Amino acid sequence: AAGRTDTGVHARGQVVNFFTSSSIPPERLPRALNSCLPEEIVVLGAEEVPPEFHARRSAKSKIYRYTLDCGEYPDVFWRRFAWHPIYKLQADALQEAGRHLVGTHDFSSFRASGSAVKTSVRCIKRLEWDFSQDPLWHLYIEADGFLYKMVRIIVGTLVEVARGALRPEDVARIRDGRDRNLAGPTAPARGLCLWEVKY
Structure with a gap:
């Protein structure tokens, strides 16, 4: 796969x-x-x-989508497919913080333990939020590869920024610190979807 x-x-x-x-x-x-x-x-x-041909090793990049349900109350029809944070989030903070992750970096801070990879360096080609279906906010993130739980930890960290617990510029500090303890919590699995694989 x-x-x-x-x-x-x-x-x-x-x-x-x-x-x-x-x-x-x-x-x-x-x-x-x-x-x-x-x-x-x-x-x-x-x-x-x-x-x-190998479905995983032949891939040039993958796109994941993560969905936040930012309505006042959880949408029952999206409950299995979106995370409904209990905080009020600032959309502009999500966008600003995400810019610090685009490019080639060591993403050790955004990797869960339990994976034995040779390198934590990955290239995020695109990280974009789509607010057009508000209150459903969709994050599209494309990279040449992802570390274990990387997208969910990124989302958890960006939500910390969007609720005011971190500043957007803190994301660069967390990224460069290469320490999982610096990043935010791991976002729930249900909001994440493997959206597309490019060959």
Whole structure:
């Protein structure tokens, strides 16, 4: 699979690859697979790829979306797909703080323990908030790769800024400190969705 998502995280753009001896043509595979998959999983397309293709290692970048429900009360229809913080958040602070994370940096401060990666350096290509569906605020974050729980820790930290517990410029200090204890809490899994994988 392109993304090894945590329990409770959703995926709109998950990609998997597998070898098969089936004679079913690729264009008919989605219907065949959907007939036996649980209703929470839907195959949207299939195509033949070279043997060396790998859904995760061949990816150029991934886009995740995180959704905040900033209404006065939680939206019952979004309860499984959004985090409803108990604080009033400032949208401009979210945007300003996020700018300190774009680019190539060591993201050790935004990595949960329990992952054994060779390097914590990643390149965030894009970090944008979409407020057009207010009170649902969507964060789109694209990078060449992500560390364990990186997006959720980033969101938790940005929410700390947006509620006034941190200043936007503190995010640069946290980033450069390379210490998980400096960053904010880990945002709940339910708001996170693997949105797209680019090859």
